[in-house]
Amino acid sequence: MKESMYNIWMEGDNGAKLCYNAFASGFAELDKETYKFFMKCASKKIDPNNFTDKEKESYEQFKKGGMLVEETLNEQDRVKLKFLQSTYSPNSLGYTLLPTMACNFKCTYCFEEQKPVSMSREVIDKIKEMTTEAFKSSYLEYFAITWFGGEPLLGYDTVIELSDFFINLCNERKVKYSSHMISNCWLLDKEKAKALSERKVTHIQATIDGPPDIHNQRRVLRGGGPTFDRIVQNVLEASEFIPIAVRVNVDKEIAKDFTPLFDSIKILAGKKNISIYPGLLTSEATKACASVENMCLNVQEYAEVLTKFYQSAIEKNLGFSWYVRSMSSSCCATRPTSTVICPDGSLVRCWNQVGQEKESYGNIMDMKAINGENYFKWVLFNPFDKEECDGCVFMPCCLANCPAKWLPMTTDFTQTDRKLEKCASYKYNIKDLLKITYAEKKKEAQKKQEEEKAAQKA
Amino acid sequence: MNWIIKPGSPIDDFVPYCQADKPSQCNYKDCAGAETYTCTGVHCEVLTCVAGGYTCNNASCVDYWGQCFQTDATCPTYCPTYCPTYCPTKGWICTDGKVCNPYTNPILP
């Protein structure tokens, strides 16, 4: 046996060692003795038949956690195979659907060029026809939809009509259906949340741009006016029916002091069905987005800020936690069985290309006329031919990160210092973040123990 | 050895999977309490199943390689269940002698 190339080691409490394995995605604490035994297993020819029961148990756990692997195993090949199987598997079908390009907000950084087009009857019918055809595949097991926009709730009727159609189709063919939505939540009242939950929308992503004074300057209503309070209120009410993931955008200004932000979202923290996570505002998408360039953090700066974010959240007992697991494929833009369908029927690969005609690879109204250049560069994206990533310990989780950062684009992306920006932010702070997770989990375990003791006494 | 977070990753992370650390954080209702399962946004999977597929919530093993739900000649190109023979010119031939229709995924160019 040998040690996995995907192990990341850190110091734990009382001389213990911590090991995260990026392939198996486990995170373990090894006391001094167990660590010594691990090193013995990894460095010498050992005979498991001579192990004590305790050693046998540890040895099995090392293997289960991917920390110890067979001498002959090329771990990079294993990641590659998993990637190829998943990316090109015909067992799934996925659409990102934009019922409308219209939006009731006018965010300062929005990357979409605003054209208030809604999905026409012809496009809706064509999607139904195309999906019915795709369901003839005997391989199909999963069908997933992302409702995107514009603001998808401005196309609510289309969401309901297509969801009902898809769910029926999936029931008939025993295909597993799921969907989620990215919404500004302005129109998300209880009634809609309930109806969407009945349409198997498994979660909704909402966004907050800092504490109210900052948020209300950036995420403004199209006709002017603040949005913070109503978003928070709607998230709280809708979470009764649907899990909501609240993305909190972080930039240089917000990162100066997290206290006002945390105070303002405290009401959401720890609530059932609500999770909160930080997001990076990027200026790379389009010219429109370049308007926020001086506010945005680069990936390394973001990594630092993220550590601070989780640290402060823990100090305030907000219960946010961070973890990263391995993936089997890059994002949906690279999967041939996935596509983004815009309201006018035009097809793009990546979410950031919505509304950019030059990046479109065709239109569902005429699937024969495909722009090969805009299509094949995506579906043949290969994370394993990137020199920079060769041998990287993060490869199983990162898979070369966002493909858009590597691929040549027709559109004039701002692409400032793209080389620096390619890596996932956790490359720069994974140890700090894992240590925070470690401290948090230990605290949780201790609390549980104390509660159990108290219950026993009682 | 003490697992702070147990190993495991879904076979297919076709949709972004949830990173819940404990079953109670899981968004997928059938997953609650199933602590040996990796929790995904869609379903919970165990990586190994003796029948060659995976088990979901102790319910059943799904054939990992896909199933054919067709019982007649409408079955598509590859149909291992009902079309055991492959003919290079005709495609898959079902047991009743019918030929499976060649199938093209409409979202592929």
Ligand code: SF4
């Ligand atoms: S290519 Fe990058 S930006 Fe585009 S959808 Fe994928 S991850 Fe997002």
Ligand code: SF4
């Ligand atoms: S993009 Fe960076 S972090 Fe990701 S695999 Fe490549 S080198 Fe590693």
